[in-house]
Amino acid sequence: MPEWLSKLLPIVILLIAIAFVLARLPRIELGYTDAYRKRRILNWLPLGLTYAFLYMGRYNLTVAKNALGTLMTKQDFADIFATGTIVYGVSFVLNGPLTDRWGGRRTILIAALGSAACNVAMGWVLATGRTSHLVDVYSVLYAANMYFQSFGAVSIVKVNAHWFHVRERGVFGGIFGILISLGIYFAFDWGGMIVKQWPQNVEYVFFIPAAILVLFAALDFRWVFDLPSETGHPDVEVGDASSGETGPPPKLAQVAARMFSNPVIVTIALIEFCSGYLRQTIMQWYPIFAKQTGINAHFVPANWGMLLCVAGILGGVFAGTISDRLFQSRRGPVAVVLYAMMLAGAGAMILALETPLLGWLVVTMSLAIIGVHGMLSGTASMDFGGKRNAGVAVGIIDGFVYLGTGLQAIVLGRVLPKDGTPEAAQASGWHWWPIVMIPAAIVGLALSMRLWHARPKHPVAR
Numbered sequence: 070m071p072e073w074l075s076k077l078l079p080i081v082i083l084l085i086a087i088a089f090v091l092a093r094l095p096r097i098e099l100g101y102t103d104a105y106r107k108r109r110i111l112n113w114l115p116l117g118l119t120y121a122f123l124y125m126g127r128y129n130l131t132v133a134k135n136a137l138g139t140l141m142t143k144q145d146f147a148d149i150f151a152t153g154t155i156v157y158g159v160s161f162v163l164n165g166p167l168t169d170r171w172g173g174r175r176t177i178l179i180a181a182l183g184s185a186a187c188n189v190a191m192g193w194v195l196a197t198g199r200t201s202h203l204v205d206v207y208s209v210l211y212a213a214n215m216y217f218q219s220f221g222a223v224s225i226v227k228v229n230a231h232w233f234h235v236r237e238r239g240v241f242g243g244i245f246g247i248l249i250s251l252g253i254y255f256a257f258d259w260g261g262m263i264v265k266q267w268p269q270n271v272e273y274v275f276f277i278p279a280a281i282l283v284l285f286a287a288l289d290f291r292w293v294f295d296l297p298s299e300t301g302h303p304d305v306e307v308g309d310a311s312s313g314e315t316g317p318p319p320k321l322a323q324v325a326a327r328m329f330s331n332p333v334i335v336t337i338a339l340i341e342f343c344s345g346y347l348r349q350t351i352m353q354w355y356p357i358f359a360k361q362t363g364i365n366a367h368f369v370p371a372n373w374g375m376l377l378c379v380a381g382i383l384g385g386v387f388a389g390t391i392s393d394r395l396f397q398s399r400r401g402p403v404a405v406v407l408y409a410m411m412l413a414g415a416g417a418m419i420l421a422l423e424t425p426l427l428g429w430l431v432v433t434m435s436l437a438i439i440g441v442h443g444m445l446s447g448t449a450s451m452d453f454g455g456k457r458n459a460g461v462a463v464g465i466i467d468g469f470v471y472l473g474t475g476l477q478a479i480v481l482g483r484v485l486p487k488d489g490t491p492e493a494a495q496a497s498g499w500h501w502w503p504i505v506m507i508p509a510a511i512v513g514l515a516l517s518m519r520l521w522h523a524r525p526k527h528p529v530a531r
Contacts, residue, residue, distance in 0.1 A: 080254065080378050084247070099234050105302050109232050112300070116173075116225055116293045117248045119181050119285040123221045124252025125259065126184045126278035130211060131353055132260035133195075135360050136271045143357065143493075145204045147482025150353065151475045152208045154345075157215035158471035164219050165464020172295040173227035173460075176220040181286040183217025185279040192275030219467075222446060226463040231296050234305065235452055236398050244389070249439055250381025253352065257374030328465055333453050333523045336516055337445050338469040340404060343513035344445070345473030347411060348438045350506055351431050352377065354481055358502070359428075361493050369428025380432045384440030392444060400452070401520025403444050408517050410437040412510040418503035423496040441513075446470060453523075473509075480505055 130153075134146040141149075168176045191210050194200065225248075255278075263274045298304045328334050359370035369376060388403045396402045414434040421427045446467050453462065484501040485493075492498030 077375075080251075080375065080382070083379055083382055099236065099305075101305070102302075105297065105305075108297075108300050108302060111292055112232060112294060113225075113229055113244070115285060115288040116177060116228055117244065118251075119177055119282070119289055120221050120225050121248045121252035122255060122278060122281050122285055123180060123184055123218055124249065125255035126188045126214070126275075126282055127218055128253065128256035128353075129188070129260045129274045129278055130207075131356060132257065132264060132274050133271055135356065136264045136268070136274070140200055140203060141207075142488045143361075143485065144482055144487070146357075147478045149204060149207045149211050151478035151482070153211040153215040154349075154471045154478060155475035156212040157219045158468040158475060160216045160219040161223070161464035161468035164216075165223055165460045165462075165468075168220065168223040168227050168460035168464070170460075173224035174289070174293050174295050176227075177224035177289055177293065178286050180217050180220035180224060181282040181289065183220075184214055185282040185286070187211075187214035187217065188275040188279040188282075192272035192279070195272040195275070196270075215471075219471075222467045223460050223463050226446075227460050228293065228295055231304065237393065244385070247382045247385050249443060250378040250385065253381060254374040254378035257356065257377065258372070259374070261374065328461055331453065333520065334462060334465065336519055336523075337453070338466045340408075340513050340516045340520075341442070341445055341466050342469040342473040343408075343509040343516070344438055344442050345470035346477040346509045347473075347506055347513070348435075348442060348470075349474045350477045350481060350502070350509075351434055351438065353478075354485075354502065355428075355431050358496075358499055361488070362496050362499070363494065367425070367428065369432060376432050377435050380436035381439035384436035384438075385443045387436075388440035388444045399520075399522070399524060400444050401517060401523050404441050404517035404520060405514065407437040407441045407444075408510060408514040410434070411441075412507070412514055415503050415506040415510050418506070419500070422499065422503065427496075442470070477505075 130146070130150065134141045164176070187210055191207065191214070194203070194206055194210070199206070260274050260278075263277055264271060267273050294300050296304055356365070356370060356373055359365040359367070359373075364370060384407070388407065391406075392398060392400055392403045411434055414430055414437070418427065418430055418434075421430055446463060481502070484505060486498040487493060490498075
């Protein structure tokens with residue numbers, strides 16, 4: 070069996086099993102026709118897969134770092150990644166409002182084609198051997214890539230805010246987590262197989278995602294639409310924070326003031342700052358830890374993308390299901406449960422750093438943090454921002470995610486042992502890695518508890 074199929078098969082089997090279980094659950098009846106449900110799948114599936122492949126065109130930098138050896142040190146990688154993620158976070162100030170104005174259909178096309186162009190440029194630098202100033206050039210190109218990437222999450226949330234009722238958005242949060250997980254799998258495992266197949270052509274790890282993104286941009290242009298009415302179906306009342314609003318949309322300053330004065334939105338943004346910090350502390354640095362400590366042939370690092378995908382799928386579905394079925398579509402209790410898992414996991418990592426248990430701990434922690442991210446960025450942003458202002462809401466929230474990501478890159482790049490030192494080759498030399506996770510996990514858990522009873526409030530119709 071080909072390597073790519075052996076890694077994809079467990080994911081496919083898991084997705085089939087989850088689809089079967091979800092199909093057997095009692096349906097939340099909202100008056101939708103079967104035709105509407107089928108057209109909704111045709112709308113979000115190519116859109117969602119585009120979002121997943123954006124991840125492949127984002128985290129291929131980590132795969133390239135391990136393949137380039139001394140051309141890109143750990144400090145170089147941290148600096149490039151930090152620059153890109155800070156640009157990503159700040160870009161939401163502009164791109165969230167643009168998505169509300171232009172619609173998610175147009176902005177997902179901008180995301181896919183813009184990211185494809187930047188990936189082609191990064192691949193061209195390697196293909197032509199212009200690596201004398203690699204860190205400076207990649208800092209610029211990766212920052213540009215992340216600017217276009219920042220349209221991705223905003224677009225998918227903006228489109229689906231018009232298609233999913235608040236009572237079923239927990240399940241959509243699970244779907245969002247699945248898409249993130251598939252993207253991580255594409256980035257790490259498919260990217261790793263590309264480098265393994267063409268070790269002398271590392272640029273292919275940038276060229277191939279670019280080609281895939283162009284293909285999905287074409288599919289999105291054909292099938293993805295912002296509103297049900299644009300596909301011949303009636304628009305639906307979704308029951309979120311903008312329900313009942315009529316008339317022209319408010320000005321950006323009014324929306325921003327409303328979002329930043331909403332204690333729930335601000336709390337979610339701060340929780341997601343912690344989520345961004347913790348997610349990348351695990352996801353980006355474990356493969357580097359495994360390579361530098363010589364355990365990259367062990368089962369977990371050798372199948373990192375596949376295991377992250379499985380963990381993320383389970384985390385997203387678990388979070389979405391208990392939110393809608395156990396907590397009456399509240400998102401806060403789910404975040405509490407999953408952040409408690411993160412805190413316990415970070416403490417356990419300190420003790421397990423030099424043992425084979427470490428790999429399975431970080432996989433379990435990934436389950437928790439992807440579940441939180443899907444539930445808050447993918448679902449709560451729609452609930453509390455409302456379909457009219459979903460772009461600004463998710464822009465604020467996801468912006469904080471990537472500000473947290475930028476912080477972890479700065480912190481980890483400076484507390485971890487430098488490449489080539491004896492400490493870097495020993496697990497004990499990485500003792501600061503789990504320690505710097507604990508404060509973020511504590512803060513995220515405390516803030517999540519404040520959302521335990523939070524629900525979207527509908528404005529009075531005008």
